[in-house]
Amino acid sequence: MYDCIIIGAGPAGMTSAIYLLRANKKILLLESSSYGGQIINASNIENYPGYESISGFELATNMYNQVKKLGGEIKYETVIRVNEDKTVVTNKDTYQATSVIIATGAQNRKLNLPNEKEFIGKGVSYCATCDGNFFKNKIVAVNGGGNTALEDALYLSELAKEVYLIHRRDEFRGDNKYLDEIKAKDNIKLILNSNIISINGNERLESITIKNNSEEETTIEINGLFIAIGQEPKNEIFNNVVDLENGYIKTIDDVHTKTKGIYVAGDTRTKELRQLTTAVSDGSIAASIAIKEMKGDN
Secondary structure: OOEEEOOOOOOHHHHHHHHHHHHHOOOEEEEOOOOOHHHHOOOOOOOOOOOOOHHHHHHHHHHHHHHHOOOOHHHHHHHEEOOOEEEEOOOEEEEEEEEEEEEEOOOOOOOOOOOOOOOOOOOOEOOOOHHHHHHOEEEEEEEOOHHHHHHHHHHOOOOOOEEEEEEEOOOOOOOOHHHHHHHHOOOOOEOOEEEEEEEOOOEEEEEEEEEEEOOEEEEEOOOEEEOOOOOEEEOOHHOOOOOOOOOOOEEEOEOOOOOEEEEOOOOOOOOOOHHHHHHHHHHHHHHHHHHHOOOOOO
């Protein structure tokens, strides 16, 4: 019997584990693949307080080692189901807890092109606010048509020499206020009705090839590619104990779900900003509330 089972060993989940362990709670941290979540692929992180620059792998490993040093139990198993009584069923076993924190994160949608995965942190990024600073006075491209892509293009236009905004349709889904700002920028170039068909380079990104609706292909030399075509949370297995909104777990008062004793933290929940710092914040809040409610405090 565990005080808390945490599903997901990303920054939110590991932060929850640290807080619970420091409160002398017996926890189980379940992870389907490897610890660290999305940050494990970041070559440099420069917007996390306390570190001028640190690799995602190093930061995630620091968190992991802290959990282990505090006596945290981590098992690499895939969660299949969570029940209202806080029974957690995995592909290997069944566990029981007083509370559950879901911290499974969200995956960035990929273009699924050759070299895309290999060039993550080497020119390919899914977060302009995280990595834009590495491309000062360079040439970058943003791929996408929603508000995130438009905001990314505007943000990068203040840093980069030139920004290509590539969209597969002739109209953007984003707000007109962003479009008006983009059209007023001299260093943002729109490329519409076009898809990226290849990501090119040797050890890092050097160029992309695009194809328009007329089947014409063009290769553009760039230093950075920011893919902003959305995220994909995978929360269907929890829909018996939580409410979902566009795939994300709907929260009630910060980190509560509709089921008592089941909490959610990090990118997998409905929220305004999905960043490393907000994931860590969620993790500490979820753990603190779980500890309080274990004691029966209101």
